[in-house]
Amino acid sequence: MNKISKAGRQAGYAAMASGALGFALGGFFDGILLHQILQWHHLLSGLPQAAADLRFLILTDGLFHLAMYLVAALGLLWLWRGRAAVLAPAAGRLGLAWGLIGFGSWHITDALLSHWLLGIHRIRMDSDMPLVWDILWLCLFGLAPALLGVWLKRGGRGSGFHAAPLALAVITVAAGAVQAFPPASEGPVVVLFRSGMDETGVMAAIAAVDGSLAGRDPSGTLWAVALPEGGPASSLYAHGALVVSGAGLPAGCLDYTRPDEA
Structure with a gap:
C-alpha cells in the first residue's frame, strides 16, 4: 500500500x-x-x-x-x-x-x-x-x-x-x-533612459557613444539609437540608459514599441 x-x-x-x-x-x-x-x-x-x-x-x-x-x-x-x-x-x-x-x-x-x-x-x-x-x-x-x-x-x-x-x-x-534575453537584432537599439532625463541629456548620451538618433516614440520615452559598427549597446548604460534592447539584459518588453523615425 x-x-x-x-x-x-x-x-x-x-x-x-x-x-x-x-x-x-x-x-x-x-x-x-x-x-x-x-x-x-x-x-x-x-x-x-x-x-x-x-x-x-x-x-x-x-x-x-x-x-x-x-x-x-x-x-x-x-x-x-x-x-x-x-x-x-x-x-x-x-x-x-x-x-x-x-x-x-x-x-x-x-x-x-x-x-x-x-x-x-x-x-x-x-x-x-x-x-x-x-x-x-x-x-x-x-x-x-x-x-x-x-x-x-x-x-x-x-x-x-x-x-x-x-x-x-x-x-x-x-x-x-x-x-x-531576446537575440540582438540588426539596426538601431531601443533605449529607455532614466526618468527626468530631457532631450538634451539624451542627445548628449547618444553622442557620447558615437551613436545617432534613429527615432523615438511620440511620448519621448523610448529612443531608437543607431550605434557605430562594433559599438556595444551596453555602453549606453554608463550614460543614463535604464534598459537597452539587445544589450545582454532583459529588454524584450521594449520590442513592442515602434519608435517614429526622427
Whole structure:
C-alpha cells in the first residue's frame, strides 16, 4: 500500500509539473510572439491611464514575465519531486497531455480574464475587429491544445513519447531565456533612459557613444539609437540608459514599441 501511495504521489507531481510547465510556456509564447515578434500589445495596453505611461507598461510586462518564471520554477520543482514517475509506461502520454492542457489553459484564462472581463488588452490593439482576433487566438492556441490534451489523457495516441515531461521542461526553460534575453537584432537599439532625463541629456548620451538618433516614440520615452559598427549597446548604460534592447539584459518588453523615425 505504501508503494502504491508513493507511486501515486510521484505521478501526481509529474502531472502537476507538466501542467505548470505548459502554462508557463503559454505565457512565454504570448510574450515572445505577441510582444517581441508581432508587437501587438503590452499587458495593460487596453487601459488608457496605463497606456499613457510607457514606463509603467514596461514594468507591468516585466512583472507578468516574472510570474511566468515563478510558475515555470514551480513546475521544475514538481518535476524533480515526481522524477521517479517520469519513466513510467504512460508518463510520455500523460506528460504531453498535461502540457497541452496547461498551454491551452493559459490562453483560455488570458482570453476570459484579460481580454473580456478586465479588458486590460486585446490580441491586436490596432485592429478594427479585436473580437475576431481574440476568438481566433482562443480557438487556435487555447481550446485546440486543451482539447487535444484531454483526448491524450483519456487514452489517445502519444504513449511512445516517454521523454515528454523532460522535453517540456527544456522547451520551457529555453523559451524563458528567449523571453528574458531576446537575440540582438540588426539596426538601431531601443533605449529607455532614466526618468527626468530631457532631450538634451539624451542627445548628449547618444553622442557620447558615437551613436545617432534613429527615432523615438511620440511620448519621448523610448529612443531608437543607431550605434557605430562594433559599438556595444551596453555602453549606453554608463550614460543614463535604464534598459537597452539587445544589450545582454532583459529588454524584450521594449520590442513592442515602434519608435517614429526622427
